[in-house]
Amino acid sequence: MRVNFLTVGCKLNNCETEVLERHFSRAGWDVVSREEPSDVTVVNTCTVTARSDADCRKLIRHAKSMNPAGRVVVTGCLAERTPDALAGMPEVAAVIGNRAKKNLLSIVTAELQKASGPLIASQDQSGPGFLPLSPRVGSLSATRTRATVQVQEGCDEHCTYCIVPRVRGRSRSRPIEDIVAETETLVADGSVEIALTGVNTGAWGLDLGAEGGIAAVVDAILRVHTPSGQRVERLRLNSLEPQAITPDLVRKCAMEPRVCRHFHVPLQSGSDAILRKMNRRYTAAEYAQKIELIAEHIPDVAIGADVMVGFPGETDEQFGETFELIRRLPLTYLHVFPFSPREGTPALRLGPAISSERKQERSRALRELGNRKRLQFHLRHVGNVVTVLLEGKPVTATTVLSGLTDNYIRVAVQAPSNRINTLVPVYVEDASREGVRGVLVDECSTSFSRTRGSQK
Numbered sequence: 001m002r003v004n005f006l007t008v009g010c011k012l013n014n015c016e017t018e019v020l021e022r023h024f025s026r027a028g029w030d031v032v033s034r035e036e037p038s039d040v041t042v043v044n045t046c047t048v049t050a051r052s053d054a055d056c057r058k059l060i061r062h063a064k065s066m067n068p069a070g071r072v073v074v075t076g077c078l079a080e081r082t083p084d085a086l087a088g089m090p091e092v093a094a095v096i097g098n099r100a101k102k103n104l105l106s107i108v109t110a111e112l113q114k115a116s117g118p119l120i121a122s123q124d125q126s127g128p129g130f131l132p133l134s135p136r137v138g139s140l141s142a143t144r145t146r147a148t149v150q151v152q153e154g155c156d157e158h159c160t161y162c163i164v165p166r167v168r169g170r171s172r173s174r175p176i177e178d179i180v181a182e183t184e185t186l187v188a189d190g191s192v193e194i195a196l197t198g199v200n201t202g203a204w205g206l207d208l209g210a211e212g213g214i215a216a217v218v219d220a221i222l223r224v225h226t227p228s229g230q231r232v233e234r235l236r237l238n239s240l241e242p243q244a245i246t247p248d249l250v251r252k253c254a255m256e257p258r259v260c261r262h263f264h265v266p267l268q269s270g271s272d273a274i275l276r277k278m279n280r281r282y283t284a285a286e287y288a289q290k291i292e293l294i295a296e297h298i299p300d301v302a303i304g305a306d307v308m309v310g311f312p313g314e315t316d317e318q319f320g321e322t323f324e325l326i327r328r329l330p331l332t333y334l335h336v337f338p339f340s341p342r343e344g345t346p347a348l349r350l351g352p353a354i355s356s357e358r359k360q361e362r363s364r365a366l367r368e369l370g371n372r373k374r375l376q377f378h379l380r381h382v383g384n385v386v387t388v389l390l391e392g393k394p395v396t397a398t399t400v401l402s403g404l405t406d407n408y409i410r411v412a413v414q415a416p417s418n419r420i421n422t423l424v425p426v427y428v429e430d431a432s433r434e435g436v437r438g439v440l441v442d443e444c445s446t447s448f449s450r451t452r453g454s455q456k
Contacts, residue, residue: 001030002029002032002037003024003030003031003039003041004036004040004041005021005043005044006042006043006063007044008043009052010046011148011239012150013046015150016101016150017044018147020104024105037070038067040070040071040073041066041072041073042073042075042104043075045075045078046078047078047081047163048340049337051340052078053082060072060086060092061089061091064091073104075096075101076098077168078167079097079098080167083097094121095119096119097121103121107119145190145191146191146194146389147191147193148196148238149194149196150174151196151201152199152200153168153169153171153174154169154170156171156200156203157279157281158279160277160278161278161342163342164199171206172207173204173205173207174204179220179221183221187232190421192389192422192423193235193236193260194221195236196218196235201214201237201238202241202245203244213244214240214249215249215252218249218252218253219252222259234260234423235258236262237263239265239306240263243281243282245293250294250297254297261299262302262304262407262408263302263303265287265290265305267326268280268308269314269318270321270323271321277311277351278308291329292330302332302407303332304333305335307322307335307336308339309338309366310362310363311354312347312348313350331373332408334367336366336367338362339354339359374433378431378435382428382430385426385441386411386425387406387423388405388424389403390413390419399414401420411428411436411437411438412436413437413438414440415440426441427441
């Protein structure tokens with residue numbers, strides 16, 4: 001049987017899709033690309049905004065049109081929130097919510113083939129609550145460049161605009177021994193970089209009473225060594241809420257060269273009044289202190305932020321506070337989102353709606369600011385040598401590869417394909433908003449580095 005996977009949404013969704021792929025592959029299924037014919041297409045959905053809902057429904061229809069004889073299985077957050085509506089789509093053969101996602105393979109193989117109509121599996125029959133996917137499954141690819149490890153599920157923050165606690169449940173930390181076991185498997189199978197993710201990654205350990213928080217996970221992963229001597233060469237922390245940014249964590253990341261110089265810290269608003277309405281548990285000044293702490297201790301660090309515009313009742317003055325805070329902080333890129341009303345969230349009652357035109361104007365202004373910051377950050381690296389993890393992603397020709405620096409810069413470089421999945425030095429020659437271009441440096445040539453740049 002052949003299966004392919006389509007994913008909408010966050011890095012956690014992509015992480016879970018990778019695990020599902022490994023489950024199916026280990027069970028003997030042929031996991032094929034999204035363009036290839038398949039017997040089953042699994043669509044892992046998102047429901048964070050109305051746009052996400054629409055994108056998911058469009059992708060479901062596209063999946064069926066690409067494989068008219070195949071079956072479409074829908075899972076993820078939209079499947080958890082609106083299972084009946086999805087089951088009513090003629091393209092859908094089964095709806096499997098987050099509560100049952102860890103049993104998706106067994107449901108598809110045992111139940112789908114004998115179902116006479118759309119199957120809805122939104123409850124986990126093996127136990128209560130939302131449970132993470134099994135960690136002890138071998139890697140799908142023996143040469144995966146970058147792998148994502150889920151450390152936590154759910155969220156207890158209850159921001160007034162957010163539907164995620166409803167579809168993901170309360171915050172639950174994954175046992176650290178499971179995190180280490182999966183990391184060992186991924187490293188042994190060739191992953192050079194490990195990225196940690198979760199709904200609220202920085203909340204790891206709070207429900208367990210574990211000391212050290214997410215920093216304890218960092219320590220454990222950096223100690224991983226496989227029997228053949230492999231270790232994690234790069235560890236990337238995905239999005240962390242401001243509350244998780246502590247002096248101890250920043251110092252640890254600054255002292256350990258294998259931890260990527262990259263933080264993504266959601267802001268949402270630079271107005272204290274709007275932050276209170278959002279139920280965000282910090283002030284604009286406290287957020288600024290966290291960002292400045294990171295920049296002070298970690299040179300050339302990339303710092304990104306999520307920003308929401310058009311929250312109900314947001315005035316021009318309050319938006320101006322957000323713009324000014326971002327302008328003066330050492331942020332290097334932005335993810336800008338217009339407010340999207342979600343049925344069942346308190347935000348709908350918190351003020352008059354902002355017009356689409358005004359939200360578009362504010363989004364445009366922040367995106368232009370973010371683009372300027374990103375370009376400035378990239379230009380700072382021209383004339384220096386950076387270390388790049390090369391990926392199998394041609395840019396303009398088969399010999400032009402791209403990869404990421406530890407501080408989240410996309411680099412294009414001409415290099416032989418046997419350098420894919422290795423860390424290589426690249427001299428940066430020019431930069432744009434999208435990334436930088438450079439030339440491969442002979443690792444044995446020290447004279448090049450002395451005359452044309454210095455390692456950063």
